[in-house]
Amino acid sequence: MQVILVTTRDDQVALRIGIQHTHQVDLMSLEVGWELLWKSMNIDEEKDVQNLRSIGIEIVRKCGRLPLAIRVTASALASRYLTKNEWKKFLGKYVGLQNILLDEIEGALYLSYSELPHRLKQCFLYCALYIEDSVIGLDVTKLWISEGFVENQEGRILEDIANEYYYKLIHRNLLQPDIRSFNQAECRMHDLLRQLACNISREECFIGDVETLSGKSMSKLRRVTAVAKKDILVLPSMDKMEIKVRTFITINGPWIIEDTLFKKFLLLRVLVLNGSLVQSIPGYIRKLVHLRLLNLDYTHISCLPESIGSLENLQVLSLRYCKVLHSLPSAITQLCSLRSLDLDGTEINQVPKGIGKLKFLNELNGFPVGDGSGNADVQDGWELEELCCVSQLRLLSLVNLERAPQCSTSTVLMDKKHLQELGLSWSERGEGSYSEDVSSTEKFLEQLIPPSNLESLWINGFFGQHYPTWIGTTYLSSLIHLFLRDVRSCVGLPPIGQLPNLKYFRIEGANLVTKVGTEFVGCRKGAPLCNELVYFPKLECLIFKDMPNWEEWSFSEDQDEGRAEIREHDGQSARLQLLPRLVLLKIDGCPKLRALPQQLGAGTASLKEIRLIGTNNLKAVEDFPLLSELLNIQKCEGLERISNLPQVTELRVHGCPNLSHVEGLGSLQQLGLGEDMQEISSCWVPGLQIQHQQLHGENLDVYTLSTN
Incomplete structure (x- = not known):
């Protein structure tokens, strides 16, 4: 096997590994590898470093001196005592492994895999279903839940437990977070780790052209990623053979999916057809009674069959960016187990009444707001009041808010004590004059008060001139992420400098902003400086984009910007702190x-x-x-x-x-x-x-x- 080290400018040092003759490549020295090992484990005591050095160097040698393998091994060793005996036991597991595994590097990674709890092993192996270099987002946790990998714990919801699994795999270096994603929400799987997972799960998992499979081979499989080579996805002949596949994922988007998939794969729990050009779903999808997740993102479907209401175990229905889908069947309100409905980017203008019947919904993305007009069964969108019965929501995204009746809405969201993520989106102004629209929109948003425990807030297309008062107070003390996009009529920035937990702020498309001043940190012009000494105390990422008229940026009305503010606080002089934890500042498309x-x-x-x-x-x-x-x-x-x-x-x-x-x-x-x-x-x-x-x-x- 050949090991190729590739240095990229964006990722600093990214390792891409093919396998052959590792001894021909100059990798880390044993001493440098040992230093990486004990530093990765946060071993602080010099006596421990010296005591474990000899056995540590032997472990580094077994890792092939490869940084990835060393870091993964360090994560596995972290749960053991810092004694030679414990580390020798770990090293002893190598005996005999070379007869099974390809080389010592993969052996080191295998040991780290073997240290995982059973359910984390299942989740790790599942990630190999993603093709090479694919992005693995937090949505993978929904697939784990659907497959039954996530253990029920009293008093906790499955999504939170699954998220813990995801971050544990990152902590153990088995998933690599994308440095461009906030909060590690996107990852990739290193080529070597993916190869390891494929080797371990090869009896049950297949990734490739399913036409190459025989019916006998298909009968043994539990999970399939079908990489389509033609316009039609052709499955092998299976005759009367029992098919036990639980997960079926398509890649590269065929036009046509054979009916066999819906007629023979009766044990399916996960069906992912996203990105395919499939135009219809047959009515006999009702036969897939075990189905828990159905993903039709980016497909060309124009309607869903009413028979979908028979899927009483369905927990996740994803219909993102289905450009020709504009209505939902009435049977969707019969999906009594549904936990997640995702309509993001899909322009739905006809919905059935009764969304409030779905009591277990905790994610509702792309909720099309309407005024309730329509016939007895179908309406142009859901009224906000229908959300009152859906008490378990953790994520909610409202679209077409310009269609909402301008009436009191203060309790619709405030009562959602589990709500963590909220998106508010306007697609256009209403039908009145500009000034009337602005005034009514500002009043509406002022009344649409979210719960105080909210952690993430997106506001898109808001055409009022002033932000609601609740956005600039410590009422949202739990807010971590704030994203404002296409706020084209707002003349300033929200006063968010005193939000105690805000880590990420991005504003984009604020066309009328010409100056950013003290109001941004939470002090009104002409008012005395606030009593707080630290502004943006936890903000890590600050992004300004597409603000074509922004000319001036200051944190003080004093023209001497270089002088830090000194003022009295509790009888003592104190120095103003700004952005003490800021890691990234990005300014894009602000020419003035x-x-x-x-x-x-x-x-x-x-x-x-x-x-x-x-x-x-x-x-x-x-x-x-x-x-x-x-x-x-x-x-x-x-x-x-x-x-x-x-x-x-x-x-x-x-x-x-x-x-x-x-x-x-x-x-x-x-x-x-x-x-x-x-x-x-x-x-x-x-x-x-x-x-x-x-x-x-x-x-x-x-x-x-x-x-x-």
Whole structure:
């Protein structure tokens, strides 16, 4: 087996592994591998490090000196005592493994798998059904629940327990979170780990072209990922053979699914046809009485059969982005076990009355709001009041809010004590004049008060000028994630600086905002500074996008932005803290912004990354002494200077034709330049090279950026 180490700029060091002759590749030294092992386990005592060194180095050798295998093994060892005997027992499990497994690296990964509890083993192996390099999102937990892998625990809901399983696999390094996803909501499975899972589960699982299977082979399988090669998905001849497949997933989207799938696969619990171009679902889907999850995302279906109401065990029905589906059958209200209904991106304009009958719903995404007009059985959308009976909701997304009657709604959401995630979306203005629409929309949102335990809030297409008062107070003290999109009429930002648990804030499409000032941190203009000493105390990610008229950003009315605010608090002077935990700042599509506030550089002790895209009026990026990892600047035509960033280790620049001064980057290790920067950078790259040679005794790593 050959091991190939590929270094990418975005993921730092990403390992892609094919297997053959590992001894031919220079991997980690044993000493470096041992250091990675004990640091990954957070072993703090020097005596433990020395005592375990010899057995630890032997473990590193068995890991093939591969960083992935070492980290995974460290996760498995973490549950054991820090003694030689315990580690020798762990190492002793290698005896005889080479007769079964491909090599020592896979053996190390197998040991970590063998340490998992039984239910986590099932969940890990299930992830191999995703094809190579696929994104594995939190939605995989729904499939685990449907397969029966998640253990019932009194007083807890299955979704929370399944989420714990997901994060435990991440903690054990068996799933790798995508660095671009917030809160580790998207992962991938390393090639080696996926291969291990495929090897272990090969008797029960199949991934590939099902036409290559014989009926006899199909009879042994429990889970199938069918990679379609043709417009029609052809299943092998099965005659009278009993089919025990529980999960069937299609990839690459065939036009036609054979009826055999619905007639013979009678034990199915999970059926995923998402992304296929299938246009209809036959009525005899009613035969799949064990079905718990049906995913028809991105299909071309135009209707669902009424027989779907016979699926009394169905827990998850996903109909996302079905572009030609505009109505739901009346039988959908008969799905008494339904826990999740997802209509996101699907324009439903005819629904049956009675959604409140689905008492177990805890996720309802894309709820089409209506005024109740229509005949006795079908209406243009559900009235908000129908939600009153659905008390278990954890996630709720409301769309077409412009169609909601303008009446009191204050208790519709406040009573949802389990609600954690809420989306509010308007697709267009109502039928009145602009001023009337704005006024009524603002009043409506003011009354639509969410429960105080809400953790995530999305507002999309709101066309009022002012945000509701409840968004800028500590009433939402549990709020972690706030996303505002296409808030085209709002003239400012919400005063959210005092939300104690907010970690992620993104605003996009705020066309009328010209200035961001003290109101953003929660202080009104002209009012004395608030008593709080820390603003945005837990915010980690701050993103501004598509704000074409934004010119000025400040945290203080005082023009001397460089001076931190000093004021009296309980009789003592105190220093204002801003964004103490900010990790990422991204500004994209804000061409008129003239400068970044100096206080931003002074107080953000955790700042690792700044990304600036299309900030054409910005002249300088300077005085960020605490920025520790990456400055990425793209298409900033007016930028002239980058200076005083002493801890930055990587700089990427392209589309900055006027950048003539780059200095004060003493820790710089990597410099990425777009092809368009070769000429202009010649005036400052030599200085950076000389500085790096003097400080580190080696050449600066300069590479050409791919700007595709």
